[in-house]
Amino acid sequence: MKLGLQLGYWGAQPPQGTGELVAAAEESGFDAVFAAEAWGSDAFTPLAWWGRETSRVRLGTSIVQMSGRTPASIAMHTLTLDHLSGGRVVLGMGVSGPQVVEGWYGQPFSKPLARTREVVSIVRQVLAREAPVTNDGPHHPLPYRGEGATGLGKPLKPIVHPLRADVPIWLGAEGPKNVAQTAEIADGWIPIFYTPRSAAMYQPWLDEGFAREGARRTRADFEIAATCHLQVVRDAAEKAQVLDAMRPFVSLYMGGMGAKEANFHNQVFVRMGYEDLAREVQELYLGGEKDKATALIPDELVDDMHIIGTAGEVRERVAQWEETGVTTLMLSCRSPEEVRAVAELLA
Template sequence: MTHRTVHLPVAARPSIDDVVSLARLAEETGYRRAWLPETWGRDAATVLATVAERTDDIGIGPSILNVYSRSPALVGQTAATLQELSGGRFRLGLGPSGPAVIEGWHGQSFDEPLRRTREYIEIVRQVLSGETVNYAGDVFTLGGFRLRCDPPETPVAVDAAGMGPKSVELAGRFADGWHALMLTPDGVRDRMEDLRRGADLGDRDPDDVRVTLSITCAVSEDGERARTLARQHLAFYVGAMGTFYRNALARQGYEETAETVASAWGNGDRQAALDAIGDDLLDDLGAVGTPERAREQIERFEAIDGVDRVAVSFPRGAEQDELAATLEALAPNR
């Protein structure tokens, strides 16, 4: 059975209270976990700590902490602390993010992203074990220390985020779960083959790797408003975030659209970028439109073999009431 989770909005809200209120609404309406992707807004650890304090049952976690801006040992410490604070409700997502954020925001070289992700997973697990950490990798060498506090009573699952074949293979081989995003149904099925290959390489059962698929959702009685929000969101990521998302769409048969969007955006023609995104692409990537249409679309993603969780995520430009309306329209308990 596929369960629904939610990605708290990546675009800045006016206050932390606004973010927490969405997590509380998600808890009330039956979502299983509130994820918070960390980009260049509020840091995930502080916001998730606040969510943990103000909720009772919903799981929490960063769908992605990048593997450049914190040391792997600090990520392990953070995971242990949030697991304690939340009473065992924490799950960790790791991934390289992309060059635009790592180089442009954190000032780090985007080198060896897959190797770093693997080493982070291995080191974080050592930290969380409570044993002395001794690790000699290609990127990191450290040792001689262990957690000063007791390790978590409930083990912390460590997931990996990824879009390309090799990153998904890595998740299947080393992580407890895979976070997928900007994938069409056919794209998910293609990447499932990479996940299974990774699991085989790691001598693991692929069914033991939890697959969480994030899809962009915008629900409104005014279906066109919802679709405009989704177009704006997609155009920004394809046009403004380097080649990362453009390449992902190209792998899934939308190369011409991706190139047109990126070219128009780069030339400052935002409207042309939006116009290049057809209804077929919107429907292939998300659940967007009237409540009835969006519910049908999200159920199509949930029916994909191997998908364990669908994460409702939101377009960047949605207002607080639109976020709440989308959450309620797609709520498991509705």
């Protein structure tokens, strides 16, 4: 199992010390560095900026929001960065949610699975550069022939010859249909809240996708890149403090992300067996009682979602994650020293 450094997306200001983190990951044997985007910083620019000082680590987006750019634009960003990095890009994409897609990007959210399939098809056509790019689907028609069209649009191939036709495409997916489609059309999967305890829930969905006619990968060469917080502690008392510190993040995703009618993260917890808890946490959180919502999150859930323990316990837990099929652990590290310590512990 490989290690990835998750840089995430920026807060109110650009983060400090990121260049040193990336350098430590490169030196310590991490396989990849990932950047994210929400409705602030984008995912490609940080990889271009900090990745220029690296020569080995893969540069991944986790994730690019598909509604933020046309499929051809996503492919152009990927093509460009892949050339600049010498063929080290991993393109991670996802549909986000209706609040962001319609509220921030001004795009319709309907039919997210069909949209995803079209985006992946167009990106692959651009990178293959075998013929002018076309798409007959209703969501991203190429050439465009809809309202306001001049009728002058023509299929094109990229001017630049892509460095690789097979840039890995990983998809963020949460629900059964989306996970199955990901196994069918993508090279990898970026799950959220994937844990050893919940891993069995996903296996039939993945198997359904692998079994479809024309599936791109098999379980043997399909990547699963799971995100968690990893921290070595001295004893049970310190572990309890770390669990307390992580609890607000769980309640945020369970109760405060997305609209009440469409919180896909909340639905993941429901599928994990926390239906009553997820409903109560969401009601409290959306009602402004965030502290009460956070207090309801049990230690066992936080512990299952992350890898926290003594050095020996961490090694055992990492092995458990690997046994479930995880090929990359995406970790958020706070300092170069932490990056190096994690790499040494798991070498």
